[in-house]
Amino acid sequence: MTEHTGKALIIIDPQNDYFPGGKYPLWNTGLTLANIKKAIEHAKQKEIPVIIVQHIAGNEMAPFFNEGTEGAAIHPELAAAAPMATIVTKRFADSFEQTNLAQVLAEKDTKELLLCGMMTQNCVAHTAISRQADNYTVSVLTDCCTTVDEMIHNIALNAISTRVQLQPAELVI
Numbered sequence: 001m002t003e004h005t006g007k008a009l010i011i012i013d014p015q016n017d018y019f020p021g022g023k024y025p026l027w028n029t030g031l032t033l034a035n036i037k038k039a040i041e042h043a044k045q046k047e048i049p050v051i052i053v054q055h056i057a058g059n060e061m062a063p064f065f066n067e068g069t070e071g072a073a074i075h076p077e078l079a080a081a082a083p084m085a086t087i088v089t090k091r092f093a094d095s096f097e098q099t100n101l102a103q104v105l106a107e108k109d110t111k112e113l114l115l116c117g118m119m120t121q122n123c124v125a126h127t128a129i130s131r132q133a134d135n136y137t138v139s140v141l142t143d144c145c146t147t148v149d150e151m152i153h154n155i156a157l158n159a160i161s162t163r164v165q166l167q168p169a170e171l172v173i
Contacts, residue, residue: 005035007046007112009116016073016075027149032144033078114173122147143168
């Protein structure tokens with residue numbers, strides 16, 4: 001019997017282009033990376049499934065995340081920390097939009113989403129408040145998210161606070 005009690009850790013867009021040396025490095029990625037790795041370890045200990053959502057740009061050449069590029073690849077430290085993670089590919093900010101995420105969650109008997117990752121105000125927020133996320137209890141792991149700067153990160157968290165739970169990873173995993 002698994003201990004995960006219907007939870008799934010979902011890491012959104014932890015891709016090379018958002019880290020130093022990438023095409024669009026974000027604020028505070030070192031600490032965010034370390035915190036996500038800790039969350040993965042706690043999830044593994046409690047047999048909570050880990051799902052990585054990977055954004056791939058559409059057919060047009062985008063500023064970053066173009067298919068087959070090193071920048072679109074999952075950050076190697078996270079890929080190593082979660083080698084058995086299910087990968088869901090998306091093309092929109094909402095991780096549910098035109099993806100198999102809902103199917104993956106159903107197969108894992110998921111009732112609670114533990115969301116984290118890159119671009120708090122964009123992909124994390126859009127996934128957290130997605131119409132399809134209404135089918136779950138949603139928590140955003142505040143210490144496992146980042147964006148372009150601290151102010152935008154905090155504004156985004158405040159904006160979604162009326163719809164989802166905001167907690168550090170250690171309180172929910």
